[in-house]
Amino acid sequence: MIWLVMIAAGLFTFATRFIMLSNIISNRPPPWLADALGFVPIAVLTAIIVPAVLIDPASQTIALGDNPRLFAAILAIVTALVTRQVITTIGVGLAALWLLQWLM
Amino acid sequence: MQVHLAAGLTGSGLNLPAVPPHVTNGNLYPAQRSARPPTRFYRQLAKFLSCIKMRPSRPLLHLPKRTAAMAETSGTSLAPQKTRSARAEFWAGVRDETPLMFGVIPFGLVFGVLGVESGLSALQTILLSSILFGGASQVVFAQLWAAGVPAFIVGGSVCVINMRHLLYSASMAIYLRPLPLRWRILLGYLLTDEAFAISIRRFQHQPPGPFQHFHLLGSGLLLWTGWQISTIFGVVVGETIPESWSLSFAIPLTFIAVVAPILKSRSDLAAAVTAGSLAMIGQPLPWNSWLLLAAIGGILAGWLVHHFNQPAVDPA
Numbered sequence: 001m002i003w004l005v006m007i008a009a010g011l012f013t014f015a016t017r018f019i020m021l022s023n024i025i026s027n028r029p030p031p032w033l034a035d036a037l038g039f040v041p042i043a044v045l046t047a048i049i050v051p052a053v054l055i056d057p058a059s060q061t062i063a064l065g066d067n068p069r070l071f072a073a074i075l076a077i078v079t080a081l082v083t084r085q086v087i088t089t090i091g092v093g094l095a096a097l098w099l100l101q102w103l104m
Numbered sequence: 105m106q107v108h109l110a111a112g113l114t115g116s117g118l119n120l121p122a123v124p125p126h127v128t129n130g131n132l133y134p135a136q137r138s139a140r141p142p143t144r145f146y147r148q149l150a151k152f153l154s155c156i157k158m159r160p161s162r163p164l165l166h167l168p169k170r171t172a173a174m175a176e177t178s179g180t181s182l183a184p185q186k187t188r189s190a191r192a193e194f195w196a197g198v199r200d201e202t203p204l205m206f207g208v209i210p211f212g213l214v215f216g217v218l219g220v221e222s223g224l225s226a227l228q229t230i231l232l233s234s235i236l237f238g239g240a241s242q243v244v245f246a247q248l249w250a251a252g253v254p255a256f257i258v259g260g261s262v263c264v265i266n267m268r269h270l271l272y273s274a275s276m277a278i279y280l281r282p283l284p285l286r287w288r289i290l291l292g293y294l295l296t297d298e299a300f301a302i303s304i305r306r307f308q309h310q311p312p313g314p315f316q317h318f319h320l321l322g323s324g325l326l327l328w329t330g331w332q333i334s335t336i337f338g339v340v341v342g343e344t345i346p347e348s349w350s351l352s353f354a355i356p357l358t359f360i361a362v363v364a365p366i367l368k369s370r371s372d373l374a375a376a377v378t379a380g381s382l383a384m385i386g387q388p389l390p391w392n393s394w395l396l397l398a399a400i401g402g403i404l405a406g407w408l409v410h411h412f413n414q415p416a417v418d419p420a
Contacts, residue, residue, distance in 0.1 A: 043402025086207025
């Protein structure tokens with residue numbers, strides 16, 4: 001079953017990459033669709049980020065004040081805005097998380 | 105077109121003349137034009153060349169008329185200004201893509217670790233990297249599947265996340281459509297966020313060449329190779345990494361690194377805030393469908409603000 005879903009999702013993903021290169025569809029997507037698709041990365045990635053930061057993985061509850069992940073994430077956002085480097089952001093974020101977990 | 109085709113072939117560096125140019129009386133590559141019978145590949149190439157827009161005033165290859173005297177005084181072969189060869193385009197693609205690998209390889213490692221951690225088998229985790237070949241969608245697939253979410257929600261979430269590739273293939277279409285089908289299939293498969301971002305710059309901002317698609321092949325193959333190797337590595341070392349390292353936190357960190365710098369307009373912010381809020385509000389929903397809800401809600405919010413908030417005057 002899992003293989004079936006994997007392959008189906010893989011085929012769909014390939015189709016999204018290939019369909020405009022094929023001769024099946026000759027038009028560009030309409031402007032409204034192109035505009036909407038432009039927001040996909042921001043919407044999807046933010047939707048993954050926020051719960052991963054705010055929900056404590058151990059207790060599965062929302063944590064704000066005593067949440068080392070939140071502080072580490074804020075530091076990571078600042079790092080990302082300043083350096084624009086993925087690896088530095090991961091490094092700073094993880095280091096901050098480890099430090100805070102050790103302190104708290 | 106004949107001249108352009110010949111220029112493209114000699115430009116490929118396959119058959120540079122062994123005879124010094126001055127022996128041939130300034131006619132640089134006389135033998136080659138007749139030596140090669142036009143095979144199917146070259147006919148395709150000619151077709152491809154005739155499709156791309158070229159400034160008519162400037163031929164692809166300008167062969168300077170050389171005299172024997174010039175050759176003797178300079179002592180070196182005067183290199184003609186030539187189109188970039190397939191090999192040159194390929195390596196340019198690899199080189200341009202390299203800086204992005206510093207973000208891709210850690211992400212691949214983390215995905216490998218996370219895939220196994222969330223309950224996929226090693227083989228499933230590794231093959232997911234070549235079947236889906238899209239970081240965010242693979243993470244979502246692994247996490248949703250591990251949570252026992254129904255298949256149609258898993259599939260639907262992956263599809264929404266990967267819909268954005270339509271934009272990439274649409275932008276690439278004018279450059280890649282003239283290629284033979286097998287090229288388009290291969291390049292379509294390799295068309296990821298990172299490879300697109302790098303190679304579209306070459307297509308748009310550098311003069312067209314008969315082998316320009318090799319640039320995408322180079323950037324795409326480097327990315328693919330790095331992604332597969334780092335996934336495998338992550339799967340292998342994942343078992344030895346203790347839970348207390350909280351390495352799964354590297355996933356949201358990676359996404360923070362991607363999203364934070366691209367939040368520029370009010371509509372971007374609307375999309376992010378809506379998606380983030382819906383992701384939290386939707387947590388009690390069954391089947392982890394909060395992700396689908398938040399993604400669609402965020403896209404809609406961004407689109408609405410963009411649509412109804414287009415400034416009449418340029419703010420700058």
